[in-house]
Amino acid sequence: xxxxxxxxxxxxxxxxxxxxxxxxxxxxxxxxxxxxxxxxxxxxxxxxxxxxxxxxxxxxxxxxxxxxxxxxxxxxxxxxxxxxxxxxxxxxxxxxxxxxxxxxxxxxxxxxxxxxxxxxxxxxxxxxxxxxxxxxxxxxxxxxxxxxxxxxxxxxxxxxxxxxxxxxxxxxxxxxxxxxxxxxxxxxxxxxxxxxxxxxxxxxxxxxxxxx
Amino acid sequence: xxxxxxxxxxxxxxxxxxxxxxxxxxxxxxxxxxxxxxxxxxxxxxxxxxxxxxxxxxxxxxxxxxxxxxxxxxxxxxxxxxxxxxxxxxxxxxxxxxxxxxxxxxxxxxxxxxxxxxxxxxxxxxxxxxxxxxxxxxxxxxxxxxxxxxxxxxxxxxxxxxxxxxxxxxxxxxxxxxxxxxxxxxxxxxxxxxxxxxxxxxxxxxxxxxxx
DNA sequence: GATTGTGAATAGATTCACAGCT
DNA sequence: AGCTGTGAATCTATTCACAATC
Numbered sequence: 001x002x003x004x005x006x007x008x009x010x011x012x013x014x015x016x017x018x019x020x021x022x023x024x025x026x027x028x029x030x031x032x033x034x035x036x037x038x039x040x041x042x043x044x045x046x047x048x049x050x051x052x053x054x055x056x057x058x059x060x061x062x063x064x065x066x067x068x069x070x071x072x073x074x075x076x077x078x079x080x081x082x083x084x085x086x087x088x089x090x091x092x093x094x095x096x097x098x099x100x101x102x103x104x105x106x107x108x109x110x111x112x113x114x115x116x117x118x119x120x121x122x123x124x125x126x127x128x129x130x131x132x133x134x135x136x137x138x139x140x141x142x143x144x145x146x147x148x149x150x151x152x153x154x155x156x157x158x159x160x161x162x163x164x165x166x167x168x169x170x171x172x173x174x175x176x177x178x179x180x181x182x183x184x185x186x187x188x189x190x191x192x193x194x195x196x197x198x199x200x201x202x203x204x205x206x207x208x209x210x211x212x
Numbered sequence: 213x214x215x216x217x218x219x220x221x222x223x224x225x226x227x228x229x230x231x232x233x234x235x236x237x238x239x240x241x242x243x244x245x246x247x248x249x250x251x252x253x254x255x256x257x258x259x260x261x262x263x264x265x266x267x268x269x270x271x272x273x274x275x276x277x278x279x280x281x282x283x284x285x286x287x288x289x290x291x292x293x294x295x296x297x298x299x300x301x302x303x304x305x306x307x308x309x310x311x312x313x314x315x316x317x318x319x320x321x322x323x324x325x326x327x328x329x330x331x332x333x334x335x336x337x338x339x340x341x342x343x344x345x346x347x348x349x350x351x352x353x354x355x356x357x358x359x360x361x362x363x364x365x366x367x368x369x370x371x372x373x374x375x376x377x378x379x380x381x382x383x384x385x386x387x388x389x390x391x392x393x394x395x396x397x398x399x400x401x402x403x404x405x406x407x408x409x410x411x412x413x414x415x416x417x418x419x420x421x422x423x424x
Numbered sequence: 425g426a427t428t429g430t431g432a433a434t435a436g437a438t439t440c441a442c443a444g445c446t
Numbered sequence: 447a448g449c450t451g452t453g454a455a456t457c458t459a460t461t462c463a464c465a466a467t468c
Binding site for chain 2: 012014017018021022024025047048083084085086090092099100102103104106107109110114115153154177178179180184185186188194196198199200201202203204205206207208209210211212
Binding site: 068 | 436437438439440441444445446
């Protein structure tokens with residue numbers, strides 16, 4: 001299987017990227033069950049996806065499947081992990097030790113496999129030092145040193161909206177490379193420091209629309 | 213019928229719906245600042261949106277703006293609130309009083325304005341009765357009575373993946389109308405009980421892709 | 425003069441359907 | 447015989463550009 005080309009990102013659309021994550025999750029489950037091979041149709045049926053779309057999505061990374069047979073689960077899984085940048089562990093810090101930040105610090109999903117939270121920061125003096133799951137809340141002054149020392153790539157921003165922009169800027173200056181933003185506002189993005197917004201109210205509002 | 217046409221949902225696409233929420237948030241902010249009128253261009257510039265798209269999105273609800281002038285902020289805001297089903301308060305319950313569920317129960321954003329959490333449920337006997345913000349954790353047996361008595365419409369599902377489907381089914385049977393799902397799996401959706409998935413790991417995976 | 429609302433143009437995403445491998 | 451990979455067709459979304467309106 002010639003895997004020479006496409007080491008450069010072929011500029012995936014957000015929709016495709018999202019689906020690749022879904023495929024990866026499905027493949028990991030199938031892999032755990034011991035299945036060696038799976039066809040696009042089986043995958044589609046089991047996980048309510050579109051077989052044609054699975055093939056189109058995957059085909060852009062070369063010929064990953066075997067015609068007449070299907071996909072090798074382990075191989076495809078590995079390939080998607082590389083595409084999604086999950087072949088190694090990524091370190092993250094959380095800024096904002098309120099409800100959401102503290103919950104995330106304790107959330108096992110964020111501390112197993114591909115991601116690990118190595119710091120939890122807050123401005124409030126009365127929060128500093130408090131133990132939250134495996135972490136202790138640290139003052140903001142320790143953000144930049146931590147990021148530099150441990151080569152932290154990801155920042156999780158869980159502060160109130162009115163201080164979110166300045167906290168984002170601090171993350172940028174500290175050397176963070178990408179930010180997951182829980183504050184309900186549109187941050188002004190700095191070059192090279194990508195933002196992914198997670199706005200719980202917007203999710204609820206979308207549901208509310210269907211309630212009429 | 214007070215507002216004539218389009219009381220029936222004109223079947224908005226998820227992308228449009230998402231943007232309408234963003235517009236509403238922007239308008240609320242502008243409204244608070246006391247601004248009476250705003251043009252699509254001003255809105256676009258301030259919030260990094262596309263003016264043409266704002267106009268196209270809004271135009272499907274009739275002629276909401278005034279040519280040569282712009283949009284009346286208060287009127288447009290009200291209109292979007294109706295479209296998004298936010299003209300009244302929606303009650304919600306949380307099933308799963310773990311990290312995420314407890315954080316959401318305490319999250320002020322979910323308890324002000326258009327949404328109110330009126331119940332927090334869990335199976336674990338040692339969690340029952342624990343105070344979490346304004347709520348006490350209740351046993352699952354009280355879910356259906358609560359939903360029925362208070363006409364709860366929204367369910368927030370924050371349980372582990374392996375019990376998510378059965379807890380979703382319980383919500384459906386209890387009479388919940390729409391579910392925000394934090395469990396990392398694809399639920400089998402029942403007719404009329406819409407699901408919105410919020411998968412934190414998928415968000416991180418999308419960011420990881422850009423870290424290479 | 426300014427700004428909306430909109431048809432036409434463009435770009436993008438999904439589905440179809442089948443040639444080409446195994 | 448079965449399933450992938452893919453060009454063509456379709457569907458959807460976005461942007462353009464300007465006539466209609468204030």
